[in-house]
Amino acid sequence: MKIQDLHSAFLTHQSVSTDTRKIKENDIFFALKGDNFNGNIYAQKALDSGASIAIIDEEKYFIDDRTILVEDVLTTLQQLANYHRKYSKAQVISLTGSNGKTTTKELINAVLCKTYKTIATKGNLNNHIGVPLTLLTIQPDTEIAIVEMGANHLKEIEFLCKIAEPDFGYITNFGKAHLEGFGGVEGVIKGKSELYEYLIKNNKSIFLNADDPIQLDKLKNYTKKYGFSSVNSKYYNIEMTEAQPFVNIQVENTNIKTNLIGSYNFHNCCAAITIAKYFNVELSEIKTALENYTPDNNRSQIINTKGLYVILDAYNANPSSMKVAIENFNSLNNLHKTMILGDMFELGESAEEEHQNIVELTKNMNFDQVFFVGENFYKTQTDAIKLRNFDELKVFIKNNTIKANSAILIKGSRGMALERVLDCL
Missing domain, CATH: 3.40.1390.10 (MurE/MurF, N-terminal domain)
Structure with a gap:
């Protein structure tokens, strides 16, 4: 057929x-x-x-x-998705990056759907199967499709671009994610930049975080770019006014108070604001969308349970996202603070070094307790509490009381499933 x-x-x-x-x-x-x-x-x-x-x-x-x-069934699915994408009248925005893809995708969808008929990737269905399935949800009245693209090796983003044929693109950041598959940080930058390469080759538009020197350098000679910055006056100015604990934003004399914890979510919000402005969404609508957005799915969720203030950020982790989460948690004031950190996966030969780096990062910070959970963290040199697996963590928490009115950061790779800790607290 x-x-x-x-x-x-x-x-x-x-x-x-x-x-x-x-x-x-x-x-x-x-x-x-x-x-x-x-x-x-x-x-x-x-x-x-x-x-x-x-x-x-x-x-x-x-x-x-x-x-x-x-x-081949998979190839047929991909071909059908590409055919449907070209058949539809929807404009496609694709985004990738090491950290924050899913949150940024949801924020972009939240602001754009105020004015347009949109569809967006469900959850993190962002691979060679998920991207086609997303494209096949485009309806006759869909005006904008927001397509998240994930990758753990070179040429994967390039392949996904051939299926989705995006009109616009955004890269959240370049970090230490999937180092095993990419062969190091330079491989990550090269792999994620395949989205840039597709867009430039096809004379498409790129949204740019001009606070990121890597992005700024890679796009210095490209004209069809629309960027934001908190410091560079050449780009759309957006400033963070507070992140204690939630991100507050100042843009065009308008204050936006989000429900997103952590300064690392600032640029995710900036991307959504910039893209919405490009598509002529009213700033009042942008403000409403961002202030009403509440994170879920174990991504920077705030949960109050039994006198404990829990930051559940256990959907995934890599050295870059772990570092900013810890630094942000350390900046919170007037709280007893406990961290439960799980192993980071797909780091290959860098695993031992990167886990020890996280241990070193925490040594001089103001935490009441730190739990390191998993085989990789168990091999590190530290005086903090080390536990081989979740079962050992469960037993330890059962037999030891966490201080009342404590704040707890829970973060680890998906395979650690640390959200299970909630049942133990």
Whole structure:
């Protein structure tokens, strides 16, 4: 079947699925494969559950004319998404970066949806499967699609750009994330900059954090850029007036009081404001959107529980995001402060050094207690409390009382799932 014919069928159904547990009536089911699963096996189940079509790539699972045999299911999904993206009238904003992608994406969507019909990446579905699935949620009346792009190796962002064909792009930052896959910080910069390369090659527009010297240098000769800065008068001026604990912003004589903790969220807000201004969203609407936005999904969430003030930032962690989270937490005044820090993953040969760097960072800071959790932190040299895994942490907390009225920072990589600590406090 040609992609345009499949797209015609898609327009009739307007919904795809890759999981038989979430099939809706008339979905098109894509039988994806992974290292430990083969979606072809579930084609019959998908049809029985209400799917109208099942896309397969193994002939032995062909059932009837409701099954479509293709050479490769994943490639077909990506081709369909690209075809739909070009078919739609929506403008596409893509963003990537080492830290803050998902929060920034949600903030951009929050401000733009005040004026436009928007869709945005759900959660962090930002890879070679998630980007196509996001593009396929573009509706006939969608005006702007905000597409998050993640990567852990070179050429991945380049590939995602070929699928999404963005009209605009923004890079949050370049940090120490996925060092194992990128081969170091220079590899991270090169990999994330593939978004710049696509946009420049195709004469598209770039949004720029002009406070970031790396971004400023890479785009110094490019004219189709729209930037913000708290210090550089050549760019749209936005200032942070306070971050104790929440980020307050001053822009065009307007004060915006957010529910986002940590100065590291300042530039995320700035990006949303700048992009919204580019699209002519009224500043009053921007202010309302940002002041009403409340973080969730374990990202800088503020939780008050049993007399404890918890900053739950346990969705993910890398050396860059861990450092700024710790420094911000240290800056909070008049509180008993406890940190529960979990291992950072995908650091490769840098793991030992980067975990020790975090330990050294905390040594002269004003914390009542620090818990380091995980095999990597357990190997570090420190007088602080080290625990090999979550089970040991659970036992320790059960047998030891954390001071009442304490503030607690919980941060670690996704695989550590440190949000489970909430049940122990």
